Amino acid sequence: MSLVLGLETSCDETAAAVVRDGRHVLSNVIASQVALHRRYGGVVPELASRRHLEAFLPVVDQALREADVAPRGLDAVAVTTGPGLVGALVVGLAGASSLALAWGTRLMAVNHLEAHAYAVFLEPGPDRGGPDGRGLRPPEPPMVVLIVSGGHTSLAELSGHVRFRPLGETRDDAAGEAFDKVARHLGLGYPGGPVIDRLADAGDPGAVALPRAYLQPGSLDFSFSGLKTAVIYHVRQAEAAGRTVNLPDLAASFQAAVVDVLVEKSFRALEVTGHHRLAVVGGVAANRGLRRALEARAEREGVELLVPPPELCTDNAAMVAGLGHFLLAAGWAGTEPVRVNPSLGLGGRERRRGRRGR
Ligand SMILES: Nc1ncnc2c1ncn2[C@@H]1O[C@H](COP(=O)(O)OP(=O)(O)OP(=O)(O)O)[C@@H](O)[C@H]1O
Ligand SMILES: [Mg+2]
Structure with a gap:
C-alpha cells in the first residue's frame, strides 16, 4: 500500500495528484496554461516557467486537500525530471525537493514518457471497492505501448512493471506536433489536435490523397513531416488555382493519414513482440478517430486495448x-x-532529437 504525491511541470501544465497504490486517483489537479500560450501559437518556454512558479504551491495544496491527505501520510513525492522544457522542469524539481525536504519524505525522479504509459493503470475517482473499483481485473504487463503526444511518438515494449524497451520513434515531427502545425497553418488555433478532431467529424477522410510514411519494411519508426508538408502544398495549390479549401475534408484526410500509420505500426509491434495487449497514451490518444480505428482493429484481431480516458491522456500528475x-x-x-x-528518452536513454521546435 502506498500514497504518492505526483508533480508535473514538464511543459504547459502545472499538475499535482495523489494516487494510492498506483491505481486509485484520490486527486488530480491541473492548472493549464493553454490560454496563456494560445496567442503565440505554441508554448513559450520562459512564460511557462514563470507560470509554473505561480501555480505550483496552490496546485499542491489543492491536491492534498481534495485527497484529504496530510504530507506526513505520503510515502514519496514523485516529480517529472524529463523529458521537457528545461526551465519548466527546474521549477518542478526545485518545488518538489523543497517539499520533500520540509516534510521528510522521499523524492523520486520520474520519466515523463514512461509516466504517460502508467495512465493505463489508473482508475479515475477514489477506490470504490473491489479489485479495481469497477469489479474488473486491473491490467498488467506485458504489453506494447504507443506513446503519442505533443513532443513524442514512440513504440515500446513494457515487458514487466517499469521495464521499457524502445521499439521505434519518430524521425522528425511527433504526431501531436503535426496536428498542431497543420492546425496553425490552416489558421485553426492552438492546440490543433482537438480542433482537427472536431472538424474531421464533418469531413470525408478520402477527399484529399495524402501520403502515409511506413518507411522501410519492418521499421517501427515514424515520420510525419512529409504529411505536414503535403497538407501545406495542398492549401497552396488550391489558393493558386483560386479554389477554396474544404477544411473539414482536409482535416478528416489528414487525421486519417496519421491514424492509419499509428494503427498499422502498433499492430506490427504486437506481431513482432508476440503480445496481445496494446496501451495507447499521450495527448493524441484522446483523438476520437484514432480511438475508433484502434477499437475496430483490436476487436478484429483479439487484442486487449487499453486507452485512458481523455483527461488522463494529456499531461497530468496522476500518471507521475x-x-x-x-x-x-x-x-x-x-x-x-x-x-x-x-532530453531523457524511454528506458533512461537519451533521445535522438530535441524537443519539438515551435
Ligand atoms: N483530440 C485530439 N486529437 C489529436 N491530438 C490531440 C487531441 N487532444 C490533444 N491532442 C494533442 O496532444 C498534444 C498534447 O499532448 P501531451 O499533453 O501529452 O503532450 P506534451 O506533454 O506537450 O508532449 P510530451 O508528452 O511529448 O512531452 C498536443 O499536440 C495536442 O494537439
Ligand atoms: Mg506529455
Whole structure:
C-alpha cells in the first residue's frame, strides 16, 4: 500500500495528484496554461516557467486537500525530471525537493514518457471497492505501448512493471506536433489536435490523397513531416488555382493519414513482440478517430486495448504518481541523484532529437 504525491511541470501544465497504490486517483489537479500560450501559437518556454512558479504551491495544496491527505501520510513525492522544457522542469524539481525536504519524505525522479504509459493503470475517482473499483481485473504487463503526444511518438515494449524497451520513434515531427502545425497553418488555433478532431467529424477522410510514411519494411519508426508538408502544398495549390479549401475534408484526410500509420505500426509491434495487449497514451490518444480505428482493429484481431480516458491522456500528475508507486514496488533504492534531463528518452536513454521546435 502506498500514497504518492505526483508533480508535473514538464511543459504547459502545472499538475499535482495523489494516487494510492498506483491505481486509485484520490486527486488530480491541473492548472493549464493553454490560454496563456494560445496567442503565440505554441508554448513559450520562459512564460511557462514563470507560470509554473505561480501555480505550483496552490496546485499542491489543492491536491492534498481534495485527497484529504496530510504530507506526513505520503510515502514519496514523485516529480517529472524529463523529458521537457528545461526551465519548466527546474521549477518542478526545485518545488518538489523543497517539499520533500520540509516534510521528510522521499523524492523520486520520474520519466515523463514512461509516466504517460502508467495512465493505463489508473482508475479515475477514489477506490470504490473491489479489485479495481469497477469489479474488473486491473491490467498488467506485458504489453506494447504507443506513446503519442505533443513532443513524442514512440513504440515500446513494457515487458514487466517499469521495464521499457524502445521499439521505434519518430524521425522528425511527433504526431501531436503535426496536428498542431497543420492546425496553425490552416489558421485553426492552438492546440490543433482537438480542433482537427472536431472538424474531421464533418469531413470525408478520402477527399484529399495524402501520403502515409511506413518507411522501410519492418521499421517501427515514424515520420510525419512529409504529411505536414503535403497538407501545406495542398492549401497552396488550391489558393493558386483560386479554389477554396474544404477544411473539414482536409482535416478528416489528414487525421486519417496519421491514424492509419499509428494503427498499422502498433499492430506490427504486437506481431513482432508476440503480445496481445496494446496501451495507447499521450495527448493524441484522446483523438476520437484514432480511438475508433484502434477499437475496430483490436476487436478484429483479439487484442486487449487499453486507452485512458481523455483527461488522463494529456499531461497530468496522476500518471507521475502512478509510476512512482510501481518504481517503489520494484525496489527503488533512491540512490541516484535527482536531476532534470530535458532530453531523457524511454528506458533512461537519451533521445535522438530535441524537443519539438515551435
Ligand atoms: N483530440 C485530439 N486529437 C489529436 N491530438 C490531440 C487531441 N487532444 C490533444 N491532442 C494533442 O496532444 C498534444 C498534447 O499532448 P501531451 O499533453 O501529452 O503532450 P506534451 O506533454 O506537450 O508532449 P510530451 O508528452 O511529448 O512531452 C498536443 O499536440 C495536442 O494537439
Ligand atoms: Mg506529455
